[in-house]
Every structure is written in structure tokens, then in C-alpha cells.
Amino acid sequence: MRQDLFQSPDYYLLDDLLTEEHKMVRDAVRQWVKQEVSPVIEDYCQRAEFPKHLLPGLAAVGCFGPTIPAEYGGGGLDQIAYGLMMQELERGDSGIRSTASVQGSLVMYPIYTYGSEEQKRRFLPKLASGEMMGCFGLTEPDFGSNPAGLLTYFDEDGDDIILNGAKMWISNAPFADIAIVWAKDPERKIRGVIVERGMEGFSTPETKGKWSLRGSATGELVLDNVRIPKSNILPGARGLKAPLSCLDAARYGIAWGAIGAAMDCYDTALRYSQERVQFNKPIGGFQLVQKKLAEMITEITKAQLMNWRLAVLKNENRATAEQISMAKRNACDTALKVAHDARQILGAMGITGEYPVMRHMMNLESVVTYEGTHEIHLLITGMDITGQNAFK
Incomplete structure (x- = not known):
């Protein structure tokens, strides 16, 4: 079993922008991931098997429908707390975050937003508790x-x-x-x-x-x-607006989640660079390795700031679908580049299950595609800024 030594990068002291509740929620999910996900996820991925035994734990830490009102079984949390939860889950594994994201954003959200009162009462509490998936x-x-x-x-x-x-x-x-x-x-x-x-x-x-x-x-x-x-x-x-609004909710969670994967890759590469010795000194002392690490933390920090600002806008009901689209595309692109550089820093060890980098890299190849491809999101931004529809 791999020991989870993750230390979260926070180069611009974003924790100062969070409330005590935000940090408490995040830390609870982070601790659960360290205890329950990290020790087993490599083995499950090697076997191409979903760790279904984790579902009750996901529910227990409030990851199913955290923004749904408490009267329907949800957590009644704000968008910053939700984003932080998705970040921590995907730091563990994209598949675990996907499970929670689908449950909350693509199942509970449409029932809460478009469902009848009878449908809400019948399904939402069971979905929140994990009794129903x-x-x-x-x-x-x-x-x-x-x-x-x-x-x-x-x-x-x-x-x-x-x-x-x-x-x-x-x-x-x-x-x-x-x-x-x-x-x-x-x-x-x-x-x-x-x-x-x-x-x-x-x-x-x-x-x-x-x-x-x-x-x-x-x-x-x-x-x-x-x-x-x-x-x-x-x-x-x-009409199509309804499912697209669900995708907006999911894309928002992906924007936070993908950066969680990037943070894990960066933290792994940084630690490895301080431990791996070549030519009589740690490889972190060489310029080309420092260049990679410096660019990684810069891009992660930029994405963290974008996600935080988007969360504030969502809390104020001012976030647009186009802003969410930009954040999703940016996060996925950043995470893939960070994972690639981390793999290079780890050398041959980067392709093994002893480290999480290659698993994140493979996962992110799906994350960059689902809920809208990189190119589709570019065109969404392009249409928004030019007023011209390039889809047709």
C-alpha cells in the first residue's frame, strides 16, 4: 500500500480567502482520501475495477449533493466548499471524483432543479445518503x-x-x-x-x-x-437548456477536480526531486528540473485563483456558462501539462504504480474530453467574445 504524503501547494496563500467552514470541509475530505482512497486506488485501477466499498464513505463525508438544501438530504454548502471537495476527491483519483460529481451535479441537481416536489422527496434523500446511486x-x-x-x-x-x-x-x-x-x-x-x-x-x-x-x-x-x-x-x-445546465454544474466541479490531480502530480514530483540523487546531488538542484517545477506551480496557482473567483461568482449567481467553460478547459489543459512534466521528472519510475502520476495522466485524457472537449470549449469562448457561431 502506498503511503499518502500529500502536502497541498498554496503558493498565493489562498487559504486566507477561505472560511473556517471551507477549510473544515476540505480537510475532512482530504483526510478521508488519505485514509480510504490512496491506499487502495492503484490496485483497483490495475484491475480496472471500481472500489464500490467507498460509496458509503463518500456519502458520509457529504460528497453526494453537497450544495443541495438540507431539507432534501444535501449539505446546504456553498460553491467554494463544493469545489474544494471535488478538488480533494480528484487528488485521490479522477474516477472517485466522477462518481461524486455525477451523483450531485448530473442526478441530484436536475431532480432538484427540474423535478416535482414528489420526485425530490422520493429520490434526493436516498441519493444523498448513498442508499441510491x-x-x-x-x-x-x-x-x-x-x-x-x-x-x-x-x-x-x-x-x-x-x-x-x-x-x-x-x-x-x-x-x-x-x-x-x-x-x-x-x-x-x-x-x-x-x-x-x-x-x-x-x-x-x-x-x-x-x-x-x-x-x-x-x-x-x-x-x-x-x-x-x-x-x-x-x-x-x-429543451436542450436543461441538460446543458446540468453539464455546467458538472464542468464547474471538473475545473476544481482536475487541479486536484495536478496538485498531486506536482507534490509527487517535488518530493521526488528532493530525494532522487544524480551526479552527487538531488535532481531538484538542476536548472531544467527547477524550470519544470516552477512552471507547474505557476500554472496550478493561476488555475486555483480562476476557480476561486468562479466560485465567488457562482455564489452570487453571476457565473456564466462561458466562464465555467473557460475554467474547465484551462484546468484540464493545465493538469495534463503538469502530469506530463511530473512524469518526466520521475523518469522511469513515473510509469509505475508506485507513484500516482501515470494514473492521473491517463485519467486526465478522459477528463479533458468529457463534458465538452478542449476544442468545443475553445469555440464556446470564441463565440462569446466575437458573437460569431463557429459550430456550424
Whole structure:
């Protein structure tokens, strides 16, 4: 088992910007990651298996729906606290953060925002406690960056609907109790539907052979004439704006999470540079190694400041989708570059499971793609600043 010696980099003293509650929440998740995730995650990723036994612990430290009001089982925390929690989880592993992010931002958030009161009371407390797990079905085999073209649809049949279609690359799908599935109604409007495990015609085959997110459970959603009561339709969700708002919530968490992975890579490389001796001195004493480390901490610090400011704007309900998009793209790009430089500093040891760097690097190759690719987010920023749509 690998001992977790992580020390969080805070070059610009960002802790001074946090409340005592923020630091208490962050430290609780950090300690849980050190005790429960770090000792086992390498082994689970080597086996390409999700550590399902960690789910109760994720719930216990409040990582499922932390911004959902307490009356529905959530933590009632602000956006800074939520970001810090996602940062600490992904510092442990991107797959662990993905599990929590999907549960909170892509399952609980749409039910809370677009669901009926009956749906909120029925599902949210169980999702918050981990008694029930969920997933989010938007991406399809032929529609990823262009979700408006989705083919999944339903027809009405009395008090029920009949749902048909397929979704893929769905985190949590293999063990999810419910799925928030986005489909077109008879009027071709995109609607959100709560699909429950056990409904005839609903299956979730697991995706095998991944080189990335090996510690995360990924699967498909197969919907073959699934009969669902109309009461499972989210009444407040009509049109593409609803699922995109869920993606905004998830992208915000990714912006914080990816920097958590970068922080772990940097901390690992810094410690290694002080221990590894070549030519009679630690390699951290050589200019080219110092150049890498200095650039790593600079980019991490810039991203930390961007994330903190975005969190403040979200707390004030002033953050735009475009600002969230920029932060997600920046964080993923930064984290990948930091992971690459950390791998080089570690040399051959960087590819082994003795250190977390290669695992983070492989995970980040998925994180940079899901919830919008690097290029899509560039075009979102480009459209925002020029007013010209380059997507079509």
C-alpha cells in the first residue's frame, strides 16, 4: 500500500480567502482520501475495477449533493466548499471524483432543479445518503459534442411513456439505481426522464478495455421499449437548456477536480526531486528540473485563483456558462501539462504504480474530453467574445 504524503501547494496563500467552514470541509475530505482512497486506488485501477466499498464513505463525508438544501438530504454548502471537495476527491483519483460529481451535479441537481416536489422527496434523500446511486444519460453513439441531435425518444401510451434509444460513456451506469435519461418527446422537445433499475427493457452493460478512468465504472444505457410512468418525467425540463445546465454544474466541479490531480502530480514530483540523487546531488538542484517545477506551480496557482473567483461568482449567481467553460478547459489543459512534466521528472519510475502520476495522466485524457472537449470549449469562448457561431 502506498503511503499518502500529500502536502497541498498554496503558493498565493489562498487559504486566507477561505472560511473556517471551507477549510473544515476540505480537510475532512482530504483526510478521508488519505485514509480510504490512496491506499487502495492503484490496485483497483490495475484491475480496472471500481472500489464500490467507498460509496458509503463518500456519502458520509457529504460528497453526494453537497450544495443541495438540507431539507432534501444535501449539505446546504456553498460553491467554494463544493469545489474544494471535488478538488480533494480528484487528488485521490479522477474516477472517485466522477462518481461524486455525477451523483450531485448530473442526478441530484436536475431532480432538484427540474423535478416535482414528489420526485425530490422520493429520490434526493436516498441519493444523498448513498442508499441510491444514479447516472446521467445524454451522450449517444452518434451524438456527443452535438447533443441536440440525440435520437433517443419516447411515445405516450396512456399514463405511461415507451422509451427507446441508447446512451454510451455513462459513468456509474453499471451499478446505478436510477438514470436521468434525456430523450425527445412526440413533439421533438428534449425531456428528462427518471429511469429506474428493474424496469423491463432497461439494461446497463459495462464498458471494458479502458486505458483511462480504470477505477471508474463506465457503461451503456440500453432502452428497449421501456415502459415508464409519466410521473417520472421531470416537469420543469423542456429543451436542450436543461441538460446543458446540468453539464455546467458538472464542468464547474471538473475545473476544481482536475487541479486536484495536478496538485498531486506536482507534490509527487517535488518530493521526488528532493530525494532522487544524480551526479552527487538531488535532481531538484538542476536548472531544467527547477524550470519544470516552477512552471507547474505557476500554472496550478493561476488555475486555483480562476476557480476561486468562479466560485465567488457562482455564489452570487453571476457565473456564466462561458466562464465555467473557460475554467474547465484551462484546468484540464493545465493538469495534463503538469502530469506530463511530473512524469518526466520521475523518469522511469513515473510509469509505475508506485507513484500516482501515470494514473492521473491517463485519467486526465478522459477528463479533458468529457463534458465538452478542449476544442468545443475553445469555440464556446470564441463565440462569446466575437458573437460569431463557429459550430456550424
